[in-house]
Amino acid sequence: MTDKKVTLTLDSNESAVDLNVLKGTLGQDVVDVRGLGSHGVFTFDPGFTSTASCESKITYIDGEEGILLHRGFPIAELATKSDYLEVCYILLNGEVPTAEQYQQFKTQVTRHTMIHEQITRLFHGFRRDSHPMAVMCGVTGALAAFYHDSMDVNNPRHREIAAFRLLSKMPTVAAMCYKYSIGQPFVYPRNDLSYAGNFLHMMFATPCEEYKINPVLERAMDRILILHADHEQNASTSTVRTAGSSGANPFACIAAGIASLWGPAHGGANEATLHMLEEISSVEHIPEFVRRAKDKNDSFRLMGFGHRVYKNYDPRATVMRETCHEVLEELGMKDDLLEVAMQLEHIALNDPYFIERKLYPNVDFYSGLILKAMGIPTSMFTVIFAMARTVGWISHWIEMHEEGMKIARPRQLYTGYTERKFESKR
Numbered sequence: 428m429t430d431k432k433v434t435l436t437l438d439s440n441e442s443a444v445d446l447n448v449l450k451g452t453l454g455q456d457v458v459d460v461r462g463l464g465s466h467g468v469f470t471f472d473p474g475f476t477s478t479a480s481c482e483s484k485i486t487y488i489d490g491e492e493g494i495l496l497h498r499g500f501p502i503a504e505l506a507t508k509s510d511y512l513e514v515c516y517i518l519l520n521g522e523v524p525t526a527e528q529y530q531q532f533k534t535q536v537t538r539h540t541m542i543h544e545q546i547t548r549l550f551h552g553f554r555r556d557s558h559p560m561a562v563m564c565g566v567t568g569a570l571a572a573f574y575h576d577s578m579d580v581n582n583p584r585h586r587e588i589a590a591f592r593l594l595s596k597m598p599t600v601a602a603m604c605y606k607y608s609i610g611q612p613f614v615y616p617r618n619d620l621s622y623a624g625n626f627l628h629m630m631f632a633t634p635c636e637e638y639k640i641n642p643v644l645e646r647a648m649d650r651i652l653i654l655h656a657d658h659e660q661n662a663s664t665s666t667v668r669t670a671g672s673s674g675a676n677p678f679a680c681i682a683a684g685i686a687s688l689w690g691p692a693h694g695g696a697n698e699a700t701l702h703m704l705e706e707i708s709s710v711e712h713i714p715e716f717v718r719r720a721k722d723k724n725d726s727f728r729l730m731g732f733g734h735r736v737y738k739n740y741d742p743r744a745t746v747m748r749e750t751c752h753e754v755l756e757e758l759g760m761k762d763d764l765l766e767v768a769m770q771l772e773h774i775a776l777n778d779p780y781f782i783e784r785k786l787y788p789n790v791d792f793y794s795g796l797i798l799k800a801m802g803i804p805t806s807m808f809t810v811i812f813a814m815a816r817t818v819g820w821i822s823h824w825i826e827m828h829e830e831g832m833k834i835a836r837p838r839q840l841y842t843g844y845t846e847r848k849f850e851s852k853r
């Protein structure tokens with residue numbers, strides 16, 4: 428709270444309304460409009476881009492400065508000095524774990540990676556050519572049908588159990604989505620592998636031969652998971668909070684988050700970016716696509732560019748770009764699509780249209796290229812994003828319950844018919 432106030436005068440004869448200004452530790456102050464409804468007016472902010480929907484201590488973003496902090500730690504430091512499980516601990520608990528705490532956390536996660544054997548039959552209800560995100564969304568929601576003992580959202584112990592179950596099992600479910608889509612047998616998780624290594628093993632191992640995990644790819648996957656772990660009140664996290672505000676169980680809330688992330692304007696952008704690069708296919712075609720991206724009458728947009736919050740650069744993209752080059756160098760791959768991507772990046776960063784609108788490559792621009800280089804099909808990109816973001820969704824879900832959020836209930840500006848008499852025309 429500050430002693431600053433905003434005075435709102437609604438019209439000449441209405442007495443002025445004083446609204447408190449609240450101040451956080453970083454970022455913009457907020458005007459507390461909670462009491463405004465009682466004065467007969469609502470705020471109007473479709474897309475909530477000027478609305479602070481909650482108070483949070485988890486992640487801070489400064490879009491103008493390209494800053495991303497998780498519990499105060501800069502993303503570039505976490506991505507280069509930490510690992511995904513340690514970042515999960517930090518997001519969930521707020522502090523860096525001691526060696527003992529880290530080992531306990533890692534053991535807890537590792538020992539819950541298997542899923543109920545009956546869940547494997549759920550997959551067989553889907554067509555083999557289902558989009559893996561459809562399967563991921565369905566199976567995640569269905570976990571509520573198997574884990575009844577951690578569904579009391581008001582019980583901190585239940586919330587903790589659900590958090591570990593989701594964090595542990597999402598890689599298993601994600602890899603199963605892939606295996607099912609290619610008709611290969613599911614591969615069970617292994618307790619002797621790292622979180623990222625275990626996922627790669629479940630994705631690519633077969634009963635026929637040993638799968639050797641490439642440490643460069645294992646590290647790259649771990650870094651991709653870190654860079655996608657959380658991102659403040661984005662569309663899917665806000666969806667999880669809204670679902671959670673009704674008291675819905677954690678599995679249903681995460682399934683709602685997966686559904687929201689699927690959209691091409693959000694987490695589906697990495698898949699959409701690859702499809703776009705494949706459609707462009709060669710550097711000679713770039714000028715035509717850039718022209719289309721600028722054409723208001725053309726729905727084409729440069730996937731992987733722009734961001735609702737970052738209006739200079741996405742700090743995650745910087746780390747992701749370095750990782751992209753590392754992976755391609757390790758694999759000795761000269762990827763034609765990377766040539767297109769690099770040329771597209773160069774043009775966009777020098778074109779007044781994109782500069783004026785502050786449209787820079789975002790995290791999804793490079794992540795798709797890395798995943799493709801790893802042999803992961805495009806349709807699995809958003810599944811991996813969802814797997815990584817589960818810890819962020821769960822952290823916000825837990826924080827919301829600890830803070831005691833009321834059920835989310837936005838209002839509207841109604842522009843429909845006034846009351847009129849019904850007369851049937853049949």
Ligand code: SDX
Pocket residue numbers: 655657658660661662691692693694696720721727728729730731732733734735736784786789790791
């Ligand atoms: C993620 O919110 C998060 O934190 C999300 C995320 C996370 O970690 O959770 O960071 C993950 O979703 C990253 C974003 C991935 N999406 C894409 O890459 C899809 C392509 N990007 C666009 O759809 C768009 O940039 C958005 C949706 C990401 C952001 O849209 P904004 O900020 O609302 O921008 P806008 O729609 O108001 O556009 C501003 C101008 C418009 O032109 P004018 O009307 O001013 O002339 O920029 C143009 C837009 O037409 N524009 C683009 C463009 N994005 C915006 N033009 C061409 N290509 C683009 N990609």
